Amino acid sequence: MNIRFYNARILSMEEGTGIEEGEVWVKGPYIVYRGPGRPSDTVWDREIDVKGNVLMPGFKNAHTHSAMTFLRSYADDMPLLDWLNKQVFPMEAKLTSEDMYHLSKLAVMEYLTSGITANFDMYMDPVSVAEASADCGFRTVLCGAMNNFSQSLEKEEQWYKELNDHHELVSFCFGAHAEYTTSRELLEGLSELAHKYKAPVYLHNSETKEEVEQCIGRYNRTPTALLAELGIYDHGGGGYHCVYMTGEDMDIFREKGLYAVTNPGSNTKLASGIAPVKQMIERGIPVAIGTDGPASNNCLDMFREMFLVTGLAKLKESDAAAVDADEVLKMAVVNGAHAMGLHDCDVLSEGKYADLTVLDLHQPNMQPLNNITKNIVYSGSKQNVVLTMVNGRILYENGVFHIGEEPEDVYARANEIIERIR
């Protein structure tokens, strides 16, 4: 498809640019032009009047567990350990791969309503999640979730080879669930894989105080120090959550160029704590943003996460100037893409993949137009998302999904699954 967006306020997110008025041209999966209107010989399949609204790169959800949609609102308002042991784990044990496929589609739909164009996903069966994304036309980076109870080094290596050559929208990254669920032997094996393929590794890291204390009890070092010592981070990667980080942990992240993915909605709802986002940024650590899974958040909405990132930093630092809106937007778009190894859909420029969203400014929450970036971060909402495009295809427009399946069928299946395994 050849698609011309005109009459747009373009927020390309390219370093040093602000809002530019003009056009963006898409051919196949690529952006082929960004700039002022000019003549073209192209025969357009569609010419879309953006009506002065914002056209920007899609948000990147840099940590989630998409298939956990079935547990949304199933067991909230409970202490964390009861929630995990009495509700989450027993229910997860009943899921089939087919269930995970359908449940992931429900999450993809929600990402699209929030202008999200890619997810960094960790779950029991990454192949099902990959298939759901590919079938919807959505971009997904899968992360290994190996631990003492599921997946294995062999599986990780197999997926690394197969899923990175599986579909243009799918890639795979080495990972483990977390230090506290994974033996030293498995972590050492993961380090060998990272070295063998010169590849980055991601894990849940320092999400709770107890996790860090227990690791210190076991190894006399923090999770970050241990993982670094084992060589797991020698080719990059990073941590999900990163709530309890020591100064030494942050030094390791900076020195090794690791990404910290913050998950403020989940950390808030599970009472885990507030990540030191301002301090990480000041130390030069690239911070990205994830929703975490729908069982712990419970929504998959980058607008909520963006407000929380800056709001919680302001609370934590007692400083209303901490972590400003431009910084947050960069985290939600560019840093997220880079954390996921996606360097071809991070900004809106010629040659990049057309992964983008249109945000409606003709809504009361986006008026007046004092500062559009701040409007997006501080008062933006899913209500403002009028179009989401991935890889040059419009997957969501004016409330209608184009993912190859009827929404009501996806909802019905999710309800059937929870009824069956409840």
Place this chain on the structure above:
Amino acid sequence: MNIRFYNARILSMEEGTGIEEGEVWVKGPYIVYRGPGRPSDTVWDREIDVKGNVLMPGFKNAHTHSAMTFLRSYADDMPLLDWLNKQVFPMEAKLTSEDMYHLSKLAVMEYLTSGITANFDMYMDPVSVAEASADCGFRTVLCGAMNNFSQSLEKEEQWYKELNDHHELVSFCFGAHAEYTTSRELLEGLSELAHKYKAPVYLHNSETKEEVEQCIGRYNRTPTALLAELGIYDHGGGGYHCVYMTGEDMDIFREKGLYAVTNPGSNTKLASGIAPVKQMIERGIPVAIGTDGPASNNCLDMFREMFLVTGLAKLKESDAAAVDADEVLKMAVVNGAHAMGLHDCDVLSEGKYADLTVLDLHQPNMQPLNNITKNIVYSGSKQNVVLTMVNGRILYENGVFHIGEEPEDVYARANEIIERIR
């Protein structure tokens, strides 16, 4: 108009009820029936298929400054005192009453998009705000904002008499801006008014640590203790924000039946702190929820506030079970109405005013239907609001406003005003 809602999941918010499937009938401004479908002789002007979605009482925004829409995104990411003294106050000084009228309409539109059906508003010229609401068909309770620099005891008494007899949608409540901006003499005069009319009084109360410390320095007592001693709270009322409350303050609130209105979005963004919501609830204090004004939040969205109320309580108490979703929904609807003196639009029952909203469950963020209350509080969004009715009139439906003015005209005027006074 006679309107029949059928095929609804009714969340009436009446004590002891859950979700009921059935119908709600509206005649003129009133709800005349709620229950299972049954024959009727009524000639309906409209029969609305709710499609299994939620029909519930509108949210009550129990503290806001509607006309401050002009300052949205104008001066964020600044230290609090710079923000107030260098940006807010100089700009406010340039506003005319006509400006306030138009700027308030922009806020009313945003309330409608969030299912909010009434606001408790405090601003320089309450008459303009009242007219904007009345012209839109929106319900507003105005609160006096007297302080050493504007308004007066005479004005408060005049407004109390005039605005409570002005329009069926408008009422007025005695109030002062805050202890720290109002002399003891004025506070004593306010107490006399409260006693003369046996009327409740509202003020900003204990929003910041500095405010409380300075009051203790001036009077050797907290704002709450001082106000109680002056007799201001003898006929009820309450405080906005209530972030820094001592045990004694909370005892006073409970004994006098005062309402605490929490404003978590604003308290977060301005780095003011986290209110002790769980402790207030445990002590039997009714807590309501407000967005605060758009200059400090910056959006006017009850969904964001509801998530923050429970999320921040969970963080503050390090307890993922703190302040559950049912509690939050009651705060956002019933407690808000009662705090505002609105006892005729608190729940969906026969004889109450038809102030209600329809929330779309046919969206990915509301699926599966494990628990609809939790879905609303933890993953609900403006995106789910399909209809908002105030006093029996539909003011917002499927993205279209019915407020007697074109949205683009309201936006254009807000932009003109900020351009003029910038």
